[in-house]
Amino acid sequence: MELKETLTRLVEPTIPSGSEFKNNKLIREAFLHYCDDVKCDKLGNVIGLKKGSSSNYKIMLAAHMDEIGLMVKHIDDKGFIRFTFVGGVDQRILLTQEVLIHGHENISGIIGNRPPHIQEPEERKKAIKVDNMFIDTGLSAEYVKKNISVGDFITFKRKPIELLNNYFSSNAFDDRAGIVVMLYVLEELTKLKHTIDVYTVVTVQEEVGLRGAVVSSYGIYPDIGIAIDVCHGNTPDSPEYETQKLGFGPALALGPNIHPKLFERLKSLAEDYKIPYQLNPEPSCTGTDAWAIQITKDGIPTALVSIPLKYMHTTVETLCLDDVRMSGRLLALFIASLCNDFVEGLTCF
Numbered sequence: 001m002e003l004k005e006t007l008t009r010l011v012e013p014t015i016p017s018g019s020e021f022k023n024n025k026l027i028r029e030a031f032l033h034y035c036d037d038v039k040c041d042k043l044g045n046v047i048g049l050k051k052g053s054s055s056n057y058k059i060m061l062a063a064h065m066d067e068i069g070l071m072v073k074h075i076d077d078k079g080f081i082r083f084t085f086v087g088g089v090d091q092r093i094l095l096t097q098e099v100l101i102h103g104h105e106n107i108s109g110i111i112g113n114r115p116p117h118i119q120e121p122e123e124r125k126k127a128i129k130v131d132n133m134f135i136d137t138g139l140s141a142e143y144v145k146k147n148i149s150v151g152d153f154i155t156f157k158r159k160p161i162e163l164l165n166n167y168f169s170s171n172a173f174d175d176r177a178g179i180v181v182m183l184y185v186l187e188e189l190t191k192l193k194h195t196i197d198v199y200t201v202v203t204v205q206e207e208v209g210l211r212g213a214v215v216s217s218y219g220i221y222p223d224i225g226i227a228i229d230v231c232h233g234n235t236p237d238s239p240e241y242e243t244q245k246l247g248f249g250p251a252l253a254l255g256p257n258i259h260p261k262l263f264e265r266l267k268s269l270a271e272d273y274k275i276p277y278q279l280n281p282e283p284s285c286t287g288t289d290a291w292a293i294q295i296t297k298d299g300i301p302t303a304l305v306s307i308p309l310k311y312m313h314t315t316v317e318t319l320c321l322d323d324v325r326m327s328g329r330l331l332a333l334f335i336a337s338l339c340n341d342f343v344e345g346l347t348c349f
């Protein structure tokens, strides 16, 4: 699989949380290529099934399709648009962004502010609050009001940028990169034997409360659940002990959200197959779909595999494609390694 090309294709549709139904066509098509069946549930989760050769057991992989964004809150008499957040947006990154407003038609806009020359000296030292920001479309108030409504989604406009050393940057790599990992797993599984049924769930509304994972894991009721998401990549301004290095392999979470036997199996497979990996201690809630999956019904043995990502929740989220490949390879080997005895043993300590 050409990872760069697949990731570029998948970040093209903009999918702020709550708009997934409208924009998931490309994702559905990508999974149809590898799965025996692909369907959408009532919340909009895209669920693929690749049948195993002879098992009564199910594994569910989950990566979320939604991304953070903005929403129209008010349009003033001059046609300037006030907005609010969808998901965890860092308001410091908003100024000077180019955005796309998804009204009757897609309308471009920019987020501007007064230049430094006409700001008070104290003002220049502070980040501008969202309440003082607005979107300028350059269009008449009449045109804006006819084509844009309160509640319309707004997304950031950006094209992926290729950097050195297989680094790649764009918005929405959180968590389209996880979706690419799932596709890579499915492609690898066409070459490996697996007995267990594999459900791939592209979840909705993760950024606003893990909601797609809640209903999909309830519906599927898997024997094993693995969330694939991003974790914080190391940057010059962040401590090494709280971040993971780009290019050093998938980060394997451990802690109360993670079943120890799943962690151990992932770790030992990485060692056996010489796949680099990093440890990702998560002493509490992981804040990912793994958190929701784990407490479904009477409990699901769950793991979390993460791709290190710098500048999360910005328009320059940056990852290393090698980590995407290594995560996919490790998870495919994990699935191929599963036998009935192992799955049944997950409840024996």
Ligand SMILES: [Zn+2]
Binding pocket: 064, 174, 175, 206, 229, 230
């Ligand atoms: Zn995420």
